[in-house]
Amino acid sequence: MNENMEKKQKWKNKLKVMAATALIVMLSLGGTLAYMTDYEAAENRFTVGSVDFNLYERNWDGERPDGSYATSSDASSSNASSSDASPSDALGIEQARHMYAGMEIPKDPAIKNNSKNDAYVRMTVKVPVAEIVTAAEDGTLNAGGQAVETQLFTYQLNPESGMRRLSGTPVREGDYYVYEYIYTGGGWDEIPVPAGHDIPPLFHTVTFANIVGGELSESTEFIHVDFKAIQSGGFASPEEAWAAYENQGQP
Secondary structure, eight states, X not given: OHHHHHHHHHHHHHHHHXXXXXXXXXHHHHHTTSOOEEEEOSSOEEEETTOOXXXXXXXXXXXXTTSOBOXXXXXXXXXXXXXXXXXXXXXXXXXXXXXXXXXXXEOOOEEEEOSXXXXXXXXXXXXXXXXXXXXXXXXXXXXXXXOEXXXXXXXXXXXXXXXXXXXXXXXXXXXXXXXXXXXXXTSSSOOOBOTTOEEOOSOSEEEEOOBOTTSSOTTOOOOEEEEEEEEOTTOSSHHHHHHHHHHTTOO
């Protein structure tokens, strides 16, 4: 009788171990589906896992690579360099409050990989468009003075950023043209951004279209810059990584 009870107890213990092992396997399998990603936009930021990127614009709003902000008082510090801070009236975000036709202002979106993982990153630039009348620098009206669809802001890609435009033709989304850029490190093929790497600004300034007075309201949309990132480890190619990113329902 005691021998039968001992056998039953041993089977119970085996079942417990098997159940625990099965749970561990299920959790492990589930974990492989949650790829480390990062996404950042003007007002939305979230991080999953340990992929941690920061989009900053030192000459637009004073933000540094670590997410802190420079102030005009920092510039007077004996330990500060001229690149540590900008006077508030020199920041692009302040100049944008008083835009005029043809004006060029600082806007320098850069990205820092603050994580310990290499990861793929893509930047998106959304440029507002409108049907407006514009003029050349000498005042001559373009398109015979007819209103035509025009990008309200232009910029020059910084060749030292290591980024390349993914497609030659922008995607139209509502009242915006959307341009997507991939990180190539100066080459052609998309490659991961090394851990700790600081990507130079995608561009340094933006120029407002030389519009004819009265063509736009005062509440004109500004240019938007976003990015998204996903771990590179575990994927055979960037295409495979971005497919997984999309499958997770990320923006």
